[in-house]
Amino acid sequence: xxxxxxxxxxxxxxxxxxxxxxxxxxxxxxxxxxxxxxxxxxxxxxxxxxxxxxxxxxxxxxxxxxxxxxxxxxxxxxxxxxxxxxxxxxxxxxxxxxxxxxxxxxxxxxxxxxxxxxxxxxxxxxxxxxxxxxxxxxxxxxxxxxxxxxxxxxx
Numbered sequence: 815x816x817x818x819x820x821x822x823x824x825x826x827x828x829x830x831x832x833x834x835x836x837x838x839x840x841x842x843x844x845x846x847x848x849x850x851x852x853x854x855x856x857x858x859x860x861x862x863x864x865x866x867x868x869x870x871x872x873x874x875x876x877x878x879x880x881x882x883x884x885x886x887x888x889x890x891x892x893x894x895x896x897x898x899x900x901x902x903x904x905x906x907x908x909x910x911x912x913x914x915x916x917x918x919x920x921x922x923x924x925x926x927x928x929x930x931x932x933x934x935x936x937x938x939x940x941x942x943x944x945x946x947x948x949x950x951x952x953x954x955x956x957x958x959x960x961x962x963x964x965x966x967x968x969x
Contacts, residue, residue, distance in 0.1 A: 815951060817845030822942075825958040831951060835903065838945070838952040839875060839915070840896045846879055846956065847893050847919075850886060851929045856894040859922040867911035871903070871945040874913045875954050879938045885919060892929050893921035 815831035815838075826849065830842030847853065864881045868874030885891050900916040936959035943956040 815841065817841040817848075819845065819849075822957040825936075825942075827955060827957040829953060829955045831948070831953050833951040835871065835945070835952045835954070836898050836901045838954040839878065839901075840898065842875070842954040842956055843879065843882060843896050844894075846958070847882065847886070848932075849958070850932050851892045851924070852932075853894040855928050855930070856892050856921045858895060858920040860891070861897075861918040861920050862889060862891050862893070863916065863918055865914070865916045867914045869911050869913065871913065871954075872940050872943050873911075874915065875945055875956065876938045876940050876943050878915060878917075879943075879956055882919065883937065886924075890924045891919065891921060892924045893919035895920040 815833065817828055817830045820827040820829065828842050828845035830838045830840070830845055832838040832841050844853070862885045864878065864885060866874060866878035866881050868877050897918045897920060898915060899918060900914065902914050938956045938958065945952065945954045
């Protein structure tokens with residue numbers, strides 16, 4: 815179903831839609847990552863594991879997107895595909911917060927000559943994110959703040 819962008823006060827919004835909540839998360843994540851670098855310029859050479867927990871779906875989405883930004887900023891890793899290994903929404907699951915996910919980001923270390931950095935933006939917050947069940951599936955949405963400088967050089 816894909817992702818779409820929209821203008822928001824003080825930043826840029828990304829909406830991801832999918833037949834499942836997992837797919838909606840993947841689409842909003844891909845949309846966020848595409849704000850930083852053109853996915854067509856990224857080759858799937860390596861993976862990075864990203865884990866997140868949350869008390870509700872919005873908290874899980876925000877924590878996961880911020881972990882993806884950590885991989886981008888600190889590890890200098892750009893991604894073009896998201897693969898969920900675990901996506902648990904069962905509130906009675908053992909350990910940690912009730913909702914959790916584990917995913918692999920498929921991509922490579924950023925190379926400034928090939929990966930032109932895009933829109934700079936800040937961390938995500940639960941006050942500017944939403945997760946809803948929509949007709950035919952789910953919609954996940956997050957709004958960025960335009961205050962982050964993307965560092966495209968690998969660490």
